[in-house]
Amino acid sequence: MSKTILAAALAAAVLLALPLEGSADSQHGGELLAAPEEGHHASHGGASPQVEGLAGAWAALMAGRDAIAGDVESGALGEIHTKAEPLPRLAAILLERSGGLDAGKRARVEGAAKQMARVAEALHVAADGGHAARTRKALSQLDGLLELIRTQYPVGALNEGSGGYGDHSNTRDSSPAAHAHRATPAGVVHVPPEAIVHVRALDTLRFEPRRIEVQAGIPTRIELENAGAAEHSLVVKTAGGDRDWVHIHVLPGASEAATYRLDTPGTYPVLCTIPGHTEAGMVGELVVLVR
Numbered sequence: 001m002s003k004t005i006l007a008a009a010l011a012a013a014v015l016l017a018l019p020l021e022g023s024a025d026s027q028h029g030g031e032l033l034a035a036p037e038e039g040h041h042a043s044h045g046g047a048s049p050q051v052e053g054l055a056g057a058w059a060a061l062m063a064g065r066d067a068i069a070g071d072v073e074s075g076a077l078g079e080i081h082t083k084a085e086p087l088p089r090l091a092a093i094l095l096e097r098s099g100g101l102d103a104g105k106r107a108r109v110e111g112a113a114k115q116m117a118r119v120a121e122a123l124h125v126a127a128d129g130g131h132a133a134r135t136r137k138a139l140s141q142l143d144g145l146l147e148l149i150r151t152q153y154p155v156g157a158l159n160e161g162s163g164g165y166g167d168h169s170n171t172r173d174s175s176p177a178a179h180a181h182r183a184t185p186a187g188v189v190h191v192p193p194e195a196i197v198h199v200r201a202l203d204t205l206r207f208e209p210r211r212i213e214v215q216a217g218i219p220t221r222i223e224l225e226n227a228g229a230a231e232h233s234l235v236v237k238t239a240g241g242d243r244d245w246v247h248i249h250v251l252p253g254a255s256e257a258a259t260y261r262l263d264t265p266g267t268y269p270v271l272c273t274i275p276g277h278t279e280a281g282m283v284g285e286l287v288v289l290v291r
């Protein structure tokens, strides 16, 4: 990787970061979605969840999701109905607090917030009917919506104590804040990259290039560009397989990146973890070279 290319890429990233701050036209974001029906929730005795700010709304959504996932995992479907019910309202609250997003991203959050009602309904119908497999499927749809929502925000905007809007490049970091509902990929570091690797995800369910190389111990920015119309990810598991070493998820037409330092030389499988993609051959190789 030449230093010139690196410098140019970093300069571009800085330029891309600038427009974000001023893009808010948008104390009107909250009007896009009708106010939730409080009475409906009151009838189930549910108190309003305490949610403060954008991060609070997101945390409440994720807490709800995790509670449901725990029940799905243990097969205790009895309370999923109650747990799923606040989700659409929480998504509406999140949207109301998303005035800083540009119109396109806010529209995507709005769309996902609307679908949240349908998915919450599917969850509770499946759970009430005792259909574990259908409940699981609805949960994965919920996860898809949450992921879609998450990726509309700059890094940190959904996490408390962070800088919020305006301090990010347009190519968002898939680092810890961005993957708040997952474990942080083990290889992520927060230092300036010394090299860049660019990978394209194609709708032919291929990575291009299929083989990527990084130098052991060198902080390397891994960029994943989605050139297709489907979601894709680039995931490398740790040697033990229990964690993601690298995990970048990217929506259609977007690019995502994070800086990784991978210290253990070797050749590791790369997977796209979007359902069906690995099976269809969307795999590759990550080679960590000895320095």
Ligand SMILES: [Cu+2]
Binding pocket: 201, 205, 231, 232, 233, 272, 273, 274, 277, 282
């Ligand atoms: Cu894929």
